Amino acid sequence: MTVGPLVAAVAACILLAAWGWTRTRDDEGFFAASRSAGPVLAGLGGTAAGLSAFVFVGGPGLMASLGIASLWIVLSAPITGALQCWAVGEPLTRLARTHGCLTIPGVVASRFGEGAPRALAALAIVAGGVATLAVQVKGIAILGGVLTGRPGWVSAVVLVALTATYTAAGGMRSGLLAEAFQGLLMGSAALLLAGVALGRAGGPQAALATVATLRTELLDPFNGIGVAGAVGWLLLFGLGTCAQPHYLQKFLLLRGPDSLRWMPAVMTVALLAVLTVWFGVGLGATALWLDGGLNASVPDEVAPALLRTLPPALMALAAAAIGAAVMSTATSLLNLVAAALTRDLPRAMGRGEASGLLAPRLATVGTALAALGLGLSSNRPLALLGVLGWGMFTAALLPVIVLGLNWEGATGTGAVAAMLVGPAVQVALELGSRGSALRALEPGLAGAAMGTLALVGLSLARPGRSSVTPVEVEP
Amino acid sequence: MSLLAPALPALHRRNPARRRFLVTGLVLLGSLLGGFLGFLMWGPASGGGALTAMAVLVATAGVTAPLIYAMTFGDGAGS
DSSP states (O other): OOSHHHHHHHHHHHHHHHHHHHHOOSHHHHHHGGGOBOHHHHHHHHHHHHOOTHHHHHHHHHHHHHGGGGGGGTTTHHHHHHHHIIIIIHHHHHHHHHHOOOSHHHHHHHHHOSSHHHHHHHHHHHHHHHHHHHHHHHHHHHHHHHHHSSOHHHHHHHHHHHHHHHHHHHHHHHHHHHHHHHHHHHHHHHHHHHHHHHHHTTSHHHHHHHHHHHOGGGGOTTTTTHHHHHHHHHHHHHHGGGGOHHHHGGGGGBSSGGGGTTHHHHHHHHHHHHHHHHHHHHHHHHHHHHTTOSOOSSGGGHHHHHHHTSOHHHHHHHHHHHHHHHHHHHHHHHHHHHHIIIIIHHHHTTOOOOSSSHHHHHHHHHHHHHHHHHHHSOHHHHHHHGGGSHHHHHHHHHIIIIIIHHOTTOOHHHHHHHHHHHHHHHHHHHHHOTTSGGGGSOHHHHHHHHHHHHHHHHHHHSTTOOOOOOTTOOO | OOTTGGGOTTTTTTOHHHHHHHHHHHHHHHHHHHHHHHHHHSOGGGSSHHHHHHHHHHHHHHHHHHHHHHHTTTTTTTO
């Protein structure tokens, strides 16, 4: 690969950082982009932040190993935009406006009271955020080695350094612009790559015929996962989007409630465009692999193997899209973790947060360094931390965000119990159920279900203790 | 405001918030159940029939869900 695109990307990131540094003067600018986003910016940014490099590489790999059963993960995509805006976007936007909340834990505190509710929500974001960042670092280190021919850690360090630079300088003012552009890049590249892969396999019908002839089971919609597993994936990734803080954050950046009206349309178009890579590259590369046209030893290698055969320009575009997927996810998570560390946890403990933007900027850089360290260290802790991503956010935040913000009867005691029980059940199932009958349970969903029971049970048992104190009113 | 109101006279015309909840909920639930039934009806025996069912589901839900949300936006305000 030539260095031209890399130099352009570095220059763009430095310009964006400089622009953000001069425009971001307060907490609202750093954490909420000065509430300047419309539906297009927020929709594109949210979609880009919510999709990681896994979509470009792991998705096609799952298609090669499980076949169309893997599509249960993305089958909810057409409705998740509307579901998010309807179930959580509206109450989040309303509470953010009423109480001046800049963060998700701030919203939780404004609904359930200061102290433990804010602290638990912030801790879930710190734990899940750093773990997800570390997994991204590890992923780009592996892919970077394949795509550039250089040591993988170089790609990881470069991408994280660039992302941390503009995120620390301009917070979400810079971050949102970058994410929206990255979303456009990811969608365009995904459509092109899917078309190329299916074209090389002779078109969708020919690819399907090849798979049907050589590996019929890959067309079984329940292959390898069963009905329970399929429904579990559908619910986890459908409902789970309502609990991912990097998605939810975008509702706090909107310039007004009316921006919600067309946000699902933007999110749905962007999401479906990016997900064509899962189906298109997955089906095309699988057909080529089964037919002997691709050299891969395991299913996970089919996407990298296909990328290696692309012309240089297309390969550069694919690398840029994968980099964009990592950077967009990292931007939001760096900002969320910095907010949790410098704003939410001090407030939850009764201390005022440090004034100015020095502390959140340092926290952004510190979080990036921690994620790099974790991601580039041995696989063992990473495997353990990997469970703390999507499933952790779902288990900890889904009951409180979806039910807690919409049900007037939910109380602070119930919310605290839900945020303790959910993650505990999820981690216990992830670590302790291997080889047992409990393995059939999806840990994130099971955690969210138990958290919901705790929220409902305690709220009904001790009613009337809900707090709607405006604890986060901006000056 | 709801552009769907003339077509849905039975859905609590006097209660926009509830109508919105029902319409949106029915579309979301119908999409999920439709997809699930599509999978069950068109298995591997049809040679990619499940993919056809899924494509129809994705296209239908992908258009209708955001459109219904936009058309009923504001019906539940303040509820």
